[in-house]
Amino acid sequence: MFEFVNTLLIGITAGSIYSLMAIAIVLVWRSTRVVNFAAGGIALASTFVGSTILEITGSFWIALPVAMLAGAALSAFIEYFFLRPLLKRSGDKNQEIFLPIIATLGILGIMKAVLHFIYGEKIGVLSPPLSDKGFIVSGESIALSPLRLLILGIVLLLMIALTLIFQRTNLGLSLRAASFAPEISRLSGIRVDLVRTVGWAISGAAGATAGILQTVNGSGAVTPEAFEFSLLLVFGFVAAVIGGIESLVGAVVGGLTLGIILAIILMYLGSSLVFFAAFLILILVLLLRPNGIIGVKGGRRA
Amino acid sequence: MLRVKNLTVDHGAIRALHGVSISIEKGQLAAVIGANGAGKTTLLRTLSGLNKATEGSATWGDLNVLHSKPESLVRHGISHVSEGKSVIPELTVSENLDLGALWRRNRKESAQSKKEVVELFPRLGERLTQRADSLSGGERQMLAIGRSMMSKPQLLLLDEPSLGLAPLVVEQIFQSIRDLSNSLGLTVVLVEQNAMGALKIADIGIVLNLGSIAATGSAAALRDDPAVRAAYLGF
Amino acid sequence: MGAVHSRHITNKHRFIGFVLIGLVVYILSNIVDEWRAYQGATVAVFVVAIASVILLTGYSGQISLGHGALLAVGAYTAALTQIYFSAPIWICFVAAVLSTALFGAILGAAAARLSGPYLAGTTLALAVGLPSIANQFSILGGEQGITFDAGWPPLSLGETFTQYKWFLWIATLTALISLWWIQNILRSRYGRSWRAVKSNEVAAELVGIHLGRSKVLAFTVSAGIAGLAGALLAMTVNNVSPSAFPLALSFSIATGAVLSGVSTLGGVMIGSLALVAIPLIATSISDRWSGSENLATVLPDFIVSALLILTVFIAPKGPIEKHRSRHSK
Numbered sequence: 084m085f086e087f088v089n090t091l092l093i094g095i096t097a098g099s100i101y102s103l104m105a106i107a108i109v110l111v112w113r114s115t116r117v118v119n120f121a122a123g124g125i126a127l128a129s130t131f132v133g134s135t136i137l138e139i140t141g142s143f144w145i146a147l148p149v150a151m152l153a154g155a156a157l158s159a160f161i162e163y164f165f166l167r168p169l170l171k172r173s174g175d176k177n178q179e180i181f182l183p184i185i186a187t188l189g190i191l192g193i194m195k196a197v198l199h200f201i202y203g204e205k206i207g208v209l210s211p212p213l214s215d216k217g218f219i220v221s222g223e224s225i226a227l228s229p230l231r232l233l234i235l236g237i238v239l240l241l242m243i244a245l246t247l248i249f250q251r252t253n254l255g256l257s258l259r260a261a262s263f264a265p266e267i268s269r270l271s272g273i274r275v276d277l278v279r280t281v282g283w284a285i286s287g288a289a290g291a292t293a294g295i296l297q298t299v300n301g302s303g304a305v306t307p308e309a310f311e312f313s314l315l316l317v318f319g320f321v322a323a324v325i326g327g328i329e330s331l332v333g334a335v336v337g338g339l340t341l342g343i344i345l346a347i348i349l350m351y352l353g354s355s356l357v358f359f360a361a362f363l364i365l366i367l368v369l370l371l372r373p374n375g376i377i378g379v380k381g382g383r384r385a
Numbered sequence: 386m387l388r389v390k391n392l393t394v395d396h397g398a399i400r401a402l403h404g405v406s407i408s409i410e411k412g413q414l415a416a417v418i419g420a421n422g423a424g425k426t427t428l429l430r431t432l433s434g435l436n437k438a439t440e441g442s443a444t445w446g447d448l449n450v451l452h453s454k455p456e457s458l459v460r461h462g463i464s465h466v467s468e469g470k471s472v473i474p475e476l477t478v479s480e481n482l483d484l485g486a487l488w489r490r491n492r493k494e495s496a497q498s499k500k501e502v503v504e505l506f507p508r509l510g511e512r513l514t515q516r517a518d519s520l521s522g523g524e525r526q527m528l529a530i531g532r533s534m535m536s537k538p539q540l541l542l543l544d545e546p547s548l549g550l551a552p553l554v555v556e557q558i559f560q561s562i563r564d565l566s567n568s569l570g571l572t573v574v575l576v577e578q579n580a581m582g583a584l585k586i587a588d589i590g591i592v593l594n595l596g597s598i599a600a601t602g603s604a605a606a607l608r609d610d611p612a613v614r615a616a617y618l619g620f
Numbered sequence: 621m622g623a624v625h626s627r628h629i630t631n632k633h634r635f636i637g638f639v640l641i642g643l644v645v646y647i648l649s650n651i652v653d654e655w656r657a658y659q660g661a662t663v664a665v666f667v668v669a670i671a672s673v674i675l676l677t678g679y680s681g682q683i684s685l686g687h688g689a690l691l692a693v694g695a696y697t698a699a700l701t702q703i704y705f706s707a708p709i710w711i712c713f714v715a716a717v718l719s720t721a722l723f724g725a726i727l728g729a730a731a732a733r734l735s736g737p738y739l740a741g742t743t744l745a746l747a748v749g750l751p752s753i754a755n756q757f758s759i760l761g762g763e764q765g766i767t768f769d770a771g772w773p774p775l776s777l778g779e780t781f782t783q784y785k786w787f788l789w790i791a792t793l794t795a796l797i798s799l800w801w802i803q804n805i806l807r808s809r810y811g812r813s814w815r816a817v818k819s820n821e822v823a824a825e826l827v828g829i830h831l832g833r834s835k836v837l838a839f840t841v842s843a844g845i846a847g848l849a850g851a852l853l854a855m856t857v858n859n860v861s862p863s864a865f866p867l868a869l870s871f872s873i874a875t876g877a878v879l880s881g882v883s884t885l886g887g888v889m890i891g892s893l894a895l896v897a898i899p900l901i902a903t904s905i906s907d908r909w910s911g912s913e914n915l916a917t918v919l920p921d922f923i924v925s926a927l928l929i930l931t932v933f934i935a936p937k938g939p940i941e942k943h944r945s946r947h948s949k
Contacts, residue, residue, distance in 0.1 A: 112737060118737050118740055165929070168933070169932065169933060172933075172936070180683065180736045180737065180740070181677060181683050181882070182878070182932050182936055184683070184685075184740060185874060185875070185878045185928060185932055186928070186929055186932045186933075188871060188874070188875070188925075188928065189875075189925040189926070189928035189929040189932065190925070190929065191925075192921050192922070192924065192925030192928070193922060193925040193926060193929070195921065196918045196919075196921045196922035196925065197918075197922070199914070199917065199918045200914060200915065200918045200922075203914045204914075253483075253487055256476075256480055256483060256484060256487065257484075257487060259475070259476065260473055260476065260480075260484050263473050263474075263475050263476070264471075264473045266435065266467065267467070267471045267472075267473055268473075268484070269434075269435075269454070269455040269456050270433060270435075270455050270459065270464070270465050270466075270467060270471070270533075271459065271484045271485045271487070271488075271532060271533075271536065272456050272459035272460060272485070272487065272488035272489075272536055273456060273484070273487060273488065274456050274488075275456065313867065317744060317745070317748050317867070320741055320744060321741055321744070321745050323737075323741070324737060324738055324741030324742070328737045328738070328741075353756070355752055355753070355755035355756045356752075356753070356756055357752075358745075358748045358749040358752045359749040359750065359752060359753050360749075361745055361748070361749055362742075362745040362746050362748070362749030362750065363749075365741060365742055365745045366730055366731075366742055366745075369730075369733075369734055369738055369742060370730060373733045373734055373738065374738070375738070
């Protein structure tokens with residue numbers, strides 16, 4: 084029984100981090116119809132920033148917000164200088180998605196190369212700010228630790244913040260309108276291009292948080308070739324697609340679903356089937372609902 | 386004073402407008418009629434910044450209308466309600482309205498505008514918290530016009546507001562447009578397939594055919610013109 | 621009449637071109653050392669792999685970020701056929717093509733309703749998910765993998781005929797034959813139907829093209845070719861293991877396809893050469909400049925990524941289309 088509860092806890096924690104990454108991807112998809120692989124690079128770079136700030140100030144609570152800002156700035160930079168000019172040229176309807184994907188892959192490659200060059204073999208340490216020793220319940224240590232609570236707390240907080248921003252603020256209204264109907268939004272006076280950049284910035288902040296939490300939840304150290312980040316990107320993307328890439332709620336659902344199921348598989352079937360399981364989950368969901376669990380038929384009109 | 390001189394607009398290899406020249410005085414309601422593909426929609430889209438002109442000029446007062454982004458033209462008082470009930474179905478009625486006033490920073494004034502829109506279209510007032518996709522066709526058109534009124538325009542560009550609506554609703558909407566123009570001194574460019582309805586409420590009329598102007602004049606004169614009647618009014 | 625006439629000329633030209641390439645490789649194979657022969661074989665592998673992506677994505681409009689997994693299927697099939705049936709190398713290749721094609725058919729059927737990001741996500745998950753299965757089943761050799769013993773060059777070629785030169789010959793011949801076959805199918809009514817579906821599904825259906833069948837066929841053919849590339853890879857590298865098929869491989873192939881110009885087959889050499897040559901050039905550059913090992917590891921990826929971005933910006937349809945359009949205006 085304990086084992087199962089522990090597995091669930093582990094899965095929910097990992098899943099919530101995937102959800103953050105999925106949110107980052109969904110945000111960019113909805114605002115610019117681009118699958119943003121560079122989100123992985125942004126998360127990586129921001130995590131390095133975070134670890135540097137941690138080194139300087141010794142405080143995780145300063146490092147995290149600064150990393151989020153770095154992620155936001157970097158993401159906005161990429162949107163403004165790379166994606167905007169690229170999307171202006173896109174004509175061919177089907178290449179409309181393939182070429183931007185490849186472009187973001189290229190940006191990811193450059194970011195990784197640059198980070199590797201700057202940091203070399205150095206490891207960015209990001210030790211968790213809270214203990215990762217599980218609480219004792221009925222004499223047994225369960226998988227819930229202060230650290231885990233913190234991670235879940237941060238993710239929950241971010242999701243509440245995002246929901247409030249989107250549903251209750253003018254900015255949020257602009258973001259939603261611009262992603263549903265950019266032309267109508269322009270005709271209503273919304274600076275759609277600026278709004279899109281803001282959408283990317285928020286995505287960058289979410290990705291940065293995901294990167295930091297993933298590191299803190301895992302090895303506590305970040306390197307340019309860190310496998311954790313490839314994992315984060317792939318699972319984040321898969322989670323977004325499972326949930327339905329048009330929906331932020333879907334990103335959360337997809338992330339949690341993926342996290343929990345994978346944790347169960349990891350526990351009971353071993354580690355080498357985990358990736359294949361992710362693939363199976365994805366294809367099963369898509370067979371039943373080709374637009375993801377929260378299957379919203381996306382597609383931009385005017 | 387909307388002055389369009391020699392406006393030429395291309396869609397790729399196709400020339401949609403050939404050297405069109407129009408003059409509309411402030412406060413006038415101009416009906417632009419013509420067959421499908423005559424270039425009426427292109428005209429509006431060029432005036433609101435969605436399409437690029439190849440040649441020619443267009444000014445609203447002393448503002449050069451071409452070469453501007455739509456979102457900045459809105460801030461200068463030009464509002465375009467595009468074809469096809471341009472509301473955002475996923476947003477609520479209230480949100481759709483708010484959208485029109487977002488660029489205006491003044492909350493009090495925006496709230497006031499919303500009140501006025503609801504007075505003009507009480508049906509919207511009843512459905513403020515409902516999603517826009519639950520509205521009927523006529524209500525959506527009212528919402529679209531209401532949203533554009535939220536930006537306090539001086540020049541209103543309307544693209545086929547009667548499309549797909551029942552005759553009674555069409556009358557209502559046309560009447561509202563006329564009332565708005567009268568009470569607020571709005572300049573209106575009304576593009577319509579429903580030529581009769583449009584000419585009935587308009588001050589002046591412009592007939593477009595295959596991208597060029599076929600006829601202009603007072604609405605009354607055009608209503609009586611036999612050629613126009615034959616071609617567009619069906620009798 | 622004139623247009624048909626010129627198309628015939630072009631086809632003959634192509635054939636001569638292929639023969640010429642074959643001759644060039646033959647001549648080179650006699651001068652270069654084993655290391656270069658190995659690289660040449662690798663180029664051939666990429667040529668076939670990239671061609672399969674061009675067919676699927678460029679012609680049929682279906683994104684794949686997971687062709688590495690398909691190469692893995694082909695590679696493992698070839699190796700297993702050789703181990704358990706002691707089959708000659710050509711039979712192993714055929715087995716690889718057939719098994720991967722079958723896999724592709726199933727995958728294509730499952731993916732036929734998907735498009736855009738959903739298809740991208742599925743193929744991405746496949747790229748990460750499929751190779752790792754080998755770790756689970758001992759018959760597949762686990763982490764260390766299994767060996768593919770392609771055998772020695774036949775004695776008739778002489779005693780000094782080296783192994784990698786033999787591989788180079790096989791790989792080049794296979795690649796040339798595959799390209800010829802692919803080129804023909806792309807020009808056939810199947811290729812035309814793929815193009816039609818890609819540009820406008822509704823219109824294609826109206827003309828009587830069965831969307832599902834067309835898409836599945838594209839997946840099947842593309843997979844078969846990818847399987848062949850995998851078999852060639854197994855031959856060249858001797859060993860097939862999950863670590864030979866990381867996500868990076870799928871990305872490389874997609875990258876190579878874009879560098880070549882994903883909508884036409886003509887530039888397929890460009891991408892392949894780029895992928896193999898750039899790491900070499902980068903290593904020698906960084907050796908000369910700073911000898912920094914860090915730079916050496918980093919530079920190839922940097923250059924490839926930069927080229928990729930440049931290509932997407934400047935010549936989205938690939939360098940060949942760009943050249944053509946510049947000269948036709």
